[in-house]
Amino acid sequence: MFDFDEHERLLLSKFKARGYWTAVVRAEGLDKDKGVFNVNTKNMIKAARFPGIYAVLPMPFSDHYNVLFGAEDLSLSDDDVKQRIRDDIERLSFRGSKVKFKEFVEFHNHSPFGPYVEVDDIRNGFYQNLNKLQGRHSTYYIGTALSGPSTPDCWDHVADLVNDYFPANNPASRRSDEL
């Protein structure tokens, strides 16, 4: 367990996180070959409003779809999310027929997801201050909170960190595109 000092606690407590759920559902009436994406068609720069479904993606099993659901914060319960997924799917219609939600086959809560800080905190030097923590108390910080959302981003950040702080010829310091 980390024993943060006041400086670390104040800085790291600025992190917020989003809600993220994934599910496999059975539904009838959706297109078997095409995914449904939640976009703001009036303004493509502004994303769709959340909480809501990101996408409903067909799977290689009859009437099975992978649903990705996001929320701006962590206030929704799993039951709320299930109800919203059900309602949103049943609002869809294809070729004049309403889509019928059947059941959840799988349902997983991956929250808290996508750690981030507010724009003003970034303007005020949040990431510079976070980088200054590297090596302090012999501690190094890695993970998507620092590097970005995908696993290769994590490994590239770790490689850069090893190169910066331990610049010996270390095979672990190769970036993901060199492996």
Ligand SMILES: Cc1cc2nc3c(=O)[nH]c(=O)nc-3n(C[C@H](O)[C@H](O)[C@H](O)COP(=O)(O)OP(=O)(O)OC[C@H]3O[C@@H](n4cnc5c(N)ncnc54)[C@H](O)[C@@H]3O)c2cc1C
């Ligand atoms: C559904 C889903 C699908 C994804 N698909 C992809 C993909 O296809 N490709 C891709 O590149 N990335 C994908 N990602 C993202 C990828 O999983 C993350 O980028 C990566 O796992 C983040 O690594 P991390 O070390 O930052 O965090 P994590 O892997 O979340 O590790 C954090 C660890 O800290 C532990 N922990 C948390 N709190 C505490 C505490 N208080 N004390 C002790 N331990 C604690 C957790 O149990 C966890 O083991 C996906 C993520 C999700 C949720």
